[in-house]
Amino acid sequence: MDAVSDRRFQFTYNRDVRRRTLETRIVGLHERSGSLWAALEDTVFYPEGGGQPGDRGHLLAVLAGREESFAVIDARYRDNYVEHEIAAQDEERARALLKPDLSVVAEIDWERRFELMQQHSAEHLISGLVGQLHGWNNVGFHINEELMTLDFDGPLEADEIVDIEQRVQAAIYAERPVRILYHENDKDIPPYRAKIDIPGTLRIVEVPGIDRCACSGTHVGSTGEIGGLLITDAVRYKGGVRLTAIAGWRAARLSRAQLERERGLGALLSTPPGELVRAVAALLEKRDELIAEGNRLRQALTDEAIRHLPADGHELIWLELPQLDAVSLARAAENIAARGGRIGVATTELGEHRLLAARSAAADDGRELAELAAAMKRELGFRGGGRDGFLQGRLSAPREAVEHFFAVWDAER
Numbered sequence: 001m002d003a004v005s006d007r008r009f010q011f012t013y014n015r016d017v018r019r020r021t022l023e024t025r026i027v028g029l030h031e032r033s034g035s036l037w038a039a040l041e042d043t044v045f046y047p048e049g050g051g052q053p054g055d056r057g058h059l060l061a062v063l064a065g066r067e068e069s070f071a072v073i074d075a076r077y078r079d080n081y082v083e084h085e086i087a088a089q090d091e092e093r094a095r096a097l098l099k100p101d102l103s104v105v106a107e108i109d110w111e112r113r114f115e116l117m118q119q120h121s122a123e124h125l126i127s128g129l130v131g132q133l134h135g136w137n138n139v140g141f142h143i144n145e146e147l148m149t150l151d152f153d154g155p156l157e158a159d160e161i162v163d164i165e166q167r168v169q170a171a172i173y174a175e176r177p178v179r180i181l182y183h184e185n186d187k188d189i190p191p192y193r194a195k196i197d198i199p200g201t202l203r204i205v206e207v208p209g210i211d212r213c214a215c216s217g218t219h220v221g222s223t224g225e226i227g228g229l230l231i232t233d234a235v236r237y238k239g240g241v242r243l244t245a246i247a248g249w250r251a252a253r254l255s256r257a258q259l260e261r262e263r264g265l266g267a268l269l270s271t272p273p274g275e276l277v278r279a280v281a282a283l284l285e286k287r288d289e290l291i292a293e294g295n296r297l298r299q300a301l302t303d304e305a306i307r308h309l310p311a312d313g314h315e316l317i318w319l320e321l322p323q324l325d326a327v328s329l330a331r332a333a334e335n336i337a338a339r340g341g342r343i344g345v346a347t348t349e350l351g352e353h354r355l356l357a358a359r360s361a362a363a364d365d366g367r368e369l370a371e372l373a374a375a376m377k378r379e380l381g382f383r384g385g386g387r388d389g390f391l392q393g394r395l396s397a398p399r400e401a402v403e404h405f406f407a408v409w410d411a412e413r
């Protein structure tokens with residue numbers, strides 16, 4: 001082992017990233033924010049840091065001749081040791097059975113860890129290439145259970161992102177080694193990426209020709225193990241760009257899910273997956289035609305209903321019309337009043353409400369319309385207003401209440 005001054009670099013998780021189990025002992029048990037954390041003398045669990053989540057897995061112990069297993073859901077580096085968060089369902093048993101000095105086997109969830117290694121190594125390829133080709137720095141990096149985000153301090157165009165993705169893919173196929181190098185940073189060493197000044201020992205992750213970065217994370221041994229990369233999204237972020245990406249198993253799972261989704265859509269539309277975009281565009285065009293046709297028919301029905309209205313100029317006439325927009329509804333109220341009503345009122349259903357437009361043909365300076373608005377506010381939950389003999393808004397009362405209201409309006413006048 002190299003002479004290394006940083007204690008973190010002496011743990012097995014750091015020196016031997018492919019090790020899945022380790023026999024060790026408990027050095028402390030701590031209650032922290034409602035959880036039990038077990039500190040181990042050494043561990044294969046990566047403690048959260050540098051954008052990479054802490055490992056999950058199990059602690060195994062033989063107690064009174066019985067093997068006991070305790071699920072671990074997170075790991076953090078605290079006070080010179082890695083602490084392992086015991087899962088809630090195992091806490092009570094752990095409090096009763098785990099003691100300092102007890103021998104335990106630490107075992108990580110290797111499949112999850114390997115996936116995280118694939119993501120993290122892919123991040124180094126992306127960041128190294130973006131730095132080389134565009135000069136932008138990686139200023140933020142985070143892996144969660146589904147994806148990773150990478151923040152750069154300069155913009156990238158869509159074609160530049162595709163270019164980066166392809167170059168990363170080529171580096172994956174080239175099976176370049178991913179080397180872990182330890183340096184005392186007072187020595188004269190070649191340039192490397194780092195977000196902060198690091199005192200003491202440097203751990204450099206190097207992919208020859210692509211990237212050198214100070215990093216404590218766990219990485220695959222060869223770029224080939226990354227398997228594949230998809231940059232799935234890019235948004236402007238603090239003057240630069242935030243990329244979302246998935247690598248390895250995650251990219252394979254996404255491709256499978258997308259394939260199934262496309263098959264499902266293709267079956268619904270009786271279209272081969274390659275024709276989906278064209279088929280959906282044709283459907284949308286058809287939908288627009290049907291909407292226009294529906295509007296024409298509703299307008300014709302409205303005109304017809306108004307044509308058959310009585311024309312004596314003495315009544316308030318209310319018509320409930322089929323699904324009209326606000327402009328058509330205002331025109332309908334206008335036409336009802338012009339047809340000979342004292343006041344023309346048109347309403348139409350709009351979700352849980354009713355749109356309303358009213359036009360006064362009476363020569364009373366809008367006095368009755370104002371009274372009508374006040375009464376509708378009280379009795380029909382009317383919200384809206386108007387001027388110059390015109391009123392518009394919406395009603396929240398049910399249809400029967402609206403019908404009753406207009407039926408008695410004239411009778412009480």
Ligand SMILES: [Zn+2]
Nearest residue numbers: 050215216217
């Ligand atoms: Zn890293």
